[in-house]
Amino acid sequence: MGRGPTVLISELAERTGVSARALRHYEDRGLLVPARNSSGYRDYSASDVVRVAQIRTMLSAGLGTSVIRRYLDCVRTGEHGMSLDMCPGLRAELDSLAGRLAAEQAELREKQRRLSELAATGDPARRAGADASRRRTGAPGPDRAGVRGSGE
Numbered sequence: 001m002g003r004g005p006t007v008l009i010s011e012l013a014e015r016t017g018v019s020a021r022a023l024r025h026y027e028d029r030g031l032l033v034p035a036r037n038s039s040g041y042r043d044y045s046a047s048d049v050v051r052v053a054q055i056r057t058m059l060s061a062g063l064g065t066s067v068i069r070r071y072l073d074c075v076r077t078g079e080h081g082m083s084l085d086m087c088p089g090l091r092a093e094l095d096s097l098a099g100r101l102a103a104e105q106a107e108l109r110e111k112q113r114r115l116s117e118l119a120a121t122g123d124p125a126r127r128a129g130a131d132a133s134r135r136r137t138g139a140p141g142p143d144r145a146g147v148r149g150s151g152e
Contacts, residue, residue, distance in 0.1 A: 007044050008044070009044065011044075015049050055068060062097055
């Protein structure tokens with residue numbers, strides 16, 4: 001085989017903390033290519049433990065499996081952890097992902113601002129309409145006691 005000692009999928013799952021189902025998914029997506037033993041079982045090598053760690057690192061950074069498949073060979077693992085060689089196209093992929101994440105963060109901040117505003121003051125659009133109506137009719141606002149404003 002030339003790959004050194006091998007392990008079955010259950011042992012690779014245990015060593016990497018990844019489910020056997022996820023390992024099969026990585027194989028289906030072309031990220032892992034295990035050998036097969038004479039019984040047809042998957043045989044994984046020590047290098048597959050490293051490869052799974054690389055895959056998980058890239059997934060946790062927000063890269064999808066199709067992007068990972070294209071650039072997995074750009075990942076280097078050494079004594080100081082993992083690093084990326086900037087393969088052609090990889091910088092553009094990373095910049096694109098960073099841009100999408102920045103846009104999503106801005107959208108979430110805006111939603112959080114609107115939610116906080118709503119929680120603090122009620123629905124601003126409805127409140128603005130009610131305030132305008134009160135100004136036209138002379139009805140008391142919600143902070144004043146009175147029955148005249150209750151028909152809104």
